[in-house]
Amino acid sequence: MITDREQFIETNRDFIYKVASSICKRRLNWENDDELSIALIAFNKSIDTYNKQKGNFFSYAKMVIKNSLIDYFRKSTKNLNISLDDEDLISFEHRSSIERYEIEEENKVRAQEITLFSLKLKEYGISFSDLVSNSPKHKDTREELINVAFLVSKESQIIEKLTRTKQLPIKQICLLASKNEKFIEKWRRYLIALILILTDEDLKYIRSYLNIKVGEIND
Structure with missing residues (x-):
């Protein structure tokens, strides 16, 4: 049978x-x-x-x-x-x-x-071409932004607000990372992209490709 x-x-x-x-x-x-x-x-x-x-x-x-x-x-x-x-x-x-x-x-x-x-x-009004034209050229600036993104990725309230409103809560981030609003606003698109990469489990390969590990802040 x-x-x-x-x-x-x-x-x-x-x-x-x-x-x-x-x-x-x-x-x-x-x-x-x-x-x-x-x-x-x-x-x-x-x-x-x-x-x-x-x-x-x-x-x-x-x-x-x-x-x-x-x-x-x-x-x-x-x-x-x-x-x-x-x-x-x-x-x-x-x-x-x-x-x-x-x-x-x-x-x-x-x-x-x-x-x-x-x-x-x-969903955030950003395209890949936006990222290319709004990416920092200097290594120090990139590392500084990655550090900011790491800090933000650990703050559930900021992440929830970003996800819900599709807007970067600039003032909250300035207080958290001790940065001025002009700096955060200038790199707003790039920061959103970094935060998505760091917090979205569906983007593991991109995170790996960029050699970014969640929870580690560049010294």
Whole structure:
């Protein structure tokens, strides 16, 4: 008797194949390639470990398959009894496959995040071109503004007001950071962008790209 789980797995064999093939960067064969067996086991595991808080099931299953295959690649290249040249070649091919896949996935997420950031900025009447034309040229000024943004990011009342009104509460920020209004007003757009990057969990890649860590103030 075929269970619901078996039927679900059978229905999604094409999905499992496409994910595994994409990660391995080559065509696979169900009869001969261990990678498909690993992917099938990982898909079955994802059914057991999935919950709605982890988002879309198939996105989650794809991540589980990817991690399982990466673990398999790493272990297999250590345990294969082959010549040095062959081992180097296989290790290189596996490593290259992993790196290409991870770069592609990371680029997709970054592109989505940049689009999201652009939409969030529009809510404040700011465009990317505004940021380019209103960005400080000097390192000292940039660091000073990052310090201000860090201070603001820790103040929930200011963040709530900014989010609600879409306006930078300049006087409050001046008192908090001991800056004059002229300075804060001049860099208003840039500061809003920095505060969004520091406080919005959907902008982790951009924060990482700028090498900004929440909670750390530049000395």
